[in-house]
Amino acid sequence: MPAPTISTEGLRELLERRAPVTVLDVRPAAERAEWSIPGSVHADAYEALRRGDPTALADFHPTNGDRVVTVCAAGKTSMLAAERLRARGLDAVSLQGGMRVWSLAWNTAEVRCPGTTPRIVQLRRTGKGCLSYLIGSNGAAAVVDASLEPQVYRRVAENHGWRICTVLETHVHADHLSRARALAVDTGAKLCLPTTDRVSFEFTPLNEHDTLRVGSAGLRVFHTPGHTPESACYLLDERALFTGDTLFLAAVGRPDLEASAEQARRRAHVLHASLQRLLALPPETVVLPTHTSEPVEFDGRPISATLEEVQERTSLLRETEETFVSQILTRLPPTPPNHHRIVALNEAGTLPDDPTELEAGANRCAVA
Ligand SMILES: [Fe+2]
Numbered sequence: 592m593p594a595p596t597i598s599t600e601g602l603r604e605l606l607e608r609r610a611p612v613t614v615l616d617v618r619p620a621a622e623r624a625e626w627s628i629p630g631s632v633h634a635d636a637y638e639a640l641r642r643g644d645p646t647a648l649a650d651f652h653p654t655n656g657d658r659v660v661t662v663c664a665a666g667k668t669s670m671l672a673a674e675r676l677r678a679r680g681l682d683a684v685s686l687q688g689g690m691r692v693w694s695l696a697w698n699t700a701e702v703r704c705p706g707t708t709p710r711i712v713q714l715r716r717t718g719k720g721c722l723s724y725l726i727g728s729n730g731a732a733a734v735v736d737a738s739l740e741p742q743v744y745r746r747v748a749e750n751h752g753w754r755i756c757t758v759l760e761t762h763v764h765a766d767h768l769s770r771a772r773a774l775a776v777d778t779g780a781k782l783c784l785p786t787t788d789r790v791s792f793e794f795t796p797l798n799e800h801d802t803l804r805v806g807s808a809g810l811r812v813f814h815t816p817g818h819t820p821e822s823a824c825y826l827l828d829e830r831a832l833f834t835g836d837t838l839f840l841a842a843v844g845r846p847d848l849e850a851s852a853e854q855a856r857r858r859a860h861v862l863h864a865s866l867q868r869l870l871a872l873p874p875e876t877v878v879l880p881t882h883t884s885e886p887v888e889f890d891g892r893p894i895s896a897t898l899e900e901v902q903e904r905t906s907l908l909r910e911t912e913e914t915f916v917s918q919i920l921t922r923l924p925p926t927p928p929n930h931h932r933i934v935a936l937n938e939a940g941t942l943p944d945d946p947t948e949l950e951a952g953a954n955r956c957a958v959a
Contacts, residue, residue: 594661594673596687602660603696603717606630606889611656615683617648617672618663618690626718628662628693629888630655637663640671648675659683664690694718694947697739699747700893704877707830709808712747713879713894714739715887719950721767722881722894724833725753728806733757734780735825735833736881737770741777757805759783759797761835761881762822763790765848765934766927767950772940785814787821792940797823815869817862818844824869831877832898837862838869839880840896841904842957847923849934859916866908874899884957907958919958 597605605612606629614631616623617640623633632654639647653659659681661672666689676683686693696718702711709728715721721738725747732753734744737760748755758775762785772792775782783803786796797803799814803825810833811826818836822844825833836844843866846858876898883894902908907915927933929949936943943949 592674594670594677595684596666596670597660597684598687599692599696602628602686602693603698605660607698609889610658612658612660613653613655614660614662614686615648615651615672615676616662617668622664622690626690626886628690628696629717629886631662636672637668640668640675648672651676653681657682660686662686662689662693666692688947690718691947691951694950695739697743698887698889698891700891702831702877702879702893702895704827704831705875707808707828709805709827710751711827711831711879712751714743714747715883715894716767717887717889719767720883720885720887722879722883722887724879725751725755726805726808726810726827727751727753728808730754731756731806733759733803733805733810734771734774735759736761736764736835737774738764738767739770741770741774744774745778754778755780757781757783757803759803759810759825761785761824761833761837762819763787763934763937764836764881765819765930765937766882768933768942768946769937769940770942773942785812785821785823789821790938790940813865813868815865817846817858817865819848820858822865826872826876829873829876831879832869832872833879833881834869835881836957837865838878838901839882839884839905839957840878840894840901842884842959843905843907843919845923845958846919848926848930856916856920859919860912862919863912863915870898870902870908872898874902882957905959922958924958 661669663669669685673683673685712725724735755778801812803810813824847855
């Protein structure tokens with residue numbers, strides 16, 4: 592008899608309320624090394640389960656309560672694992688759609704930002720490490736770098752008594768499909784992007800020195816090219832800086848996507864200048880990037896740091912321009928999977944029927 596399944600939303604809720612559950616990942620070790628569910632345990636049982644080896648998972652025991660959720664890449668081998676465990680009398684269910692669908696799982700953390708009155712909620716796509724933000728002030732809200740389905744932002748905004756009025760992007764993304772346009776259509780909000788001729792849909796352009804109002808708060812625009820030519824950062828009430836993929840907590844944005852080798856070198860120089868401008872902001876400025884390279888825990892703790900902390904952790908930021916450029920170009924990680932197709936869709940402002948097919952895998956936007 593097939594084992595019962597649990598949806599991504601069901602498992603997400605269990606983890607968010609810290610319910611006892613053992614998440615058992617049965618994928619091959621190399622796939623797990625790419626990305627995994629925070630707190631999950633691993634049994635490299637994939638091949639054994641596929642060939643029906645009777646000893647597969649024989650020595651597995653739940654480590655957190657009696658309930659077990661088995662996970663694989665797409666939800667088939669995890670079904671075999673759950674059936675095997677149920678035959679042993681364990682309360683095991685299989686994650687529907689596997690890691691591919693888990694790619695849409697999310698959690699939230701409130702960002703505390705001394706001296707500001709607007710509230711900031713960080714929404715994290717836990718598997719992919721995409722970070723997006725809801726900024727709420729006087730009943731109005733703005734969303735920065737939407738990477739989740741529109742209803743997620745609507746739900747969180749409604750819980751806070753906010754109406755989403757503005758949707759902003761820091762740049763044209765290469766490793767997740769932007770949900771900004773869909774969210775703007777869904778909510779009737781104004782869609783704002785840094786000035787660019789890259790996209791083929793209508794938007795409100797943002798330029799250096801513009802200030803966008805969100806309730807009683809202000810978002811000041813910094814044009815910070817380098818990661819991409821149009822990249823911008825947004826400074827909230829002079830305290831919190833939404834850095835997109837220009838600056839991470841211990842890394843900087845890669846300058847080479849959709850660029851020739853010569854363009855990447857030029858962009859690395861431009862990135863250096865952009866970063867120097869950001870580093871001139873007060874050291875206590877809270878840095879809020881759009882990606883993290885680790886799966887995000889269900890711990891309610893925001894992924895953020897002060898500009899001073901970021902500077903301490905990121906040796907590239909302390910290099911001369913020439914060293915910065917040569918180091919960045921030698922340390923580039925592999926390009927994100929499917930990035931040409933993702934960029935093309937983001938420039939067109941369209942979403943495929945199943946976005947997770949293109950988005951699978953961890954984030955690769957940073958150079959550390
Ligand atoms: Fe990016």
